[in-house]
Amino acid sequence: MKEFLPAERMKVVSYPIRDIVMEARKEEKAGKKMIYLNIGDPAQYGFEPPSIIKEEVKKALDMDLKGYAPSQGDDELIEKIAKIEGCSEENVFVTVGLTEGIEYFIQALVGKGEKLLLPNPTYPLYITKADVFEVKSEFYKHDADGQIDVEDLRTKIADAKAMVIINPNNPLGSLYSDNNLNEVIAICAEYNVPIFYDGSYDKLVFDGYSDFRKLAKGKVPFIYGSSLSKVYLYPGARVGWVAFHGDGWEKIKDAYFRLCNQRLSVNWEFQKAAAAAILDDSHLVQVKKDLLERRDAMIQAAEGLPLEYPMPKGAFYAFMKITSGKWSSDWDFARAAIKKGVVVVPGSGFGKQDGNYFRATFLPPAELIKEAFEKIAEIL
Ligand SMILES: Cc1ncc(COP(=O)(O)O)c(C=O)c1O
Structure with a gap:
């Protein structure tokens, strides 16, 4: 059969936010409970459109x-x-x-x-x-x-x-x-x-x-x-x-x-x-209240951990630098987090970074965020 070389071009097409999920699904199939902090999809965490x-x-x-x-x-x-x-x-x-x-x-x-x-x-x-x-x-x-x-x-x-x-x-x-x-x-x-x-x-x-x-x-x-x-x-x-x-x-x-x-x-x-x-934004009052509560839950859960990050003031993400020096690769860290039951996106998925970072969304309810960070804390 002929080789389909043009498909090589597709190697540049990637989407780390979803790519990491494939690894998590394997663990989930084997029976592990997984908390997904990787994707910014409000529909997955109970947020309803107007x-x-x-x-x-x-x-x-x-x-x-x-x-x-x-x-x-x-x-x-x-x-x-x-x-x-x-x-x-x-x-x-x-x-x-x-x-x-x-x-x-x-x-x-x-x-x-x-x-x-x-x-x-x-x-x-x-x-x-x-x-x-x-x-x-x-x-x-x-x-x-x-x-x-x-x-x-x-x-x-x-x-x-x-x-x-x-x-x-x-x-x-x-x-x-x-x-x-x-x-x-x-x-x-x-x-x-x-x-x-x-x-x-x-x-x-x-x-x-x-x-x-x-x-x-x-x-x-x-x-x-x-x-x-x-x-x-x-x-x-x-x-x-x-x-x-x-x-x-x-x-x-x-x-x-x-x-x-x-x-x-x-x-x-x-x-x-x-x-x-789009001319009616009345739903945003409750949405922002919920998001703020969840953001605060994440900040509280991350307190005292070897993490540095700018305070999230909008959207629904935090981008955290691991300062413990324990990890030499962000992907290794993200894989270890999956083994613990938490999915985050390795920082290098957002461009080359000067250290090891991960992105976590604070869309999930506060208790789930707390649980996820307790698991993350064990490997930081
Ligand atoms: C910064 C930013 N731009 C664009 C998009 C694409 O959004 P959509 O195509 O769903 O409007 C996203 C989705 O997560 C995003 O975070």
């Missing part, structure tokens, strides 16, 4: 939307997003989760061998997609509080094609201050580098949050992205969007049009539901 989403999906089924939806997105949804974004409707594209919006951004904007500036640590999809499109990813650092290290950024920005900001950050859980963001905006404006702002968690914040759109407006061109997955607790809906702000986007928008056209459309019923849901 009820209006399901109701509107049911209504939409009766609207007989059998055909393909408009490729750029449902008109009504685009109108609502444009309102939130403060931009015109032609600047909005609905995508299959923000995942697709990210893929199109890299594909459309950053050429082969060109530099894409990513946070370190970063959400792994950015690294994978950069690899797939043979884009050169370079990483900017954070300080101990999880703020962007602007001095480091300055040394890397000059020849970057674009910069990605994730705020609140996954995996750090950190929230950038206005000062920090203003400095970053000024640097990007100075070097004429556009920003891709990943606002997947933009309303899941505990301690104040400034709208990046207002901070950056008129100063630097940016794309703002978000989705139903986290803020509206419905990752399975697979509805996301990007909005273009500022000047100079004509060619990139044309590329988005083409990319959206070739994949035909996003599920129409869920777009209708999104249109009904």
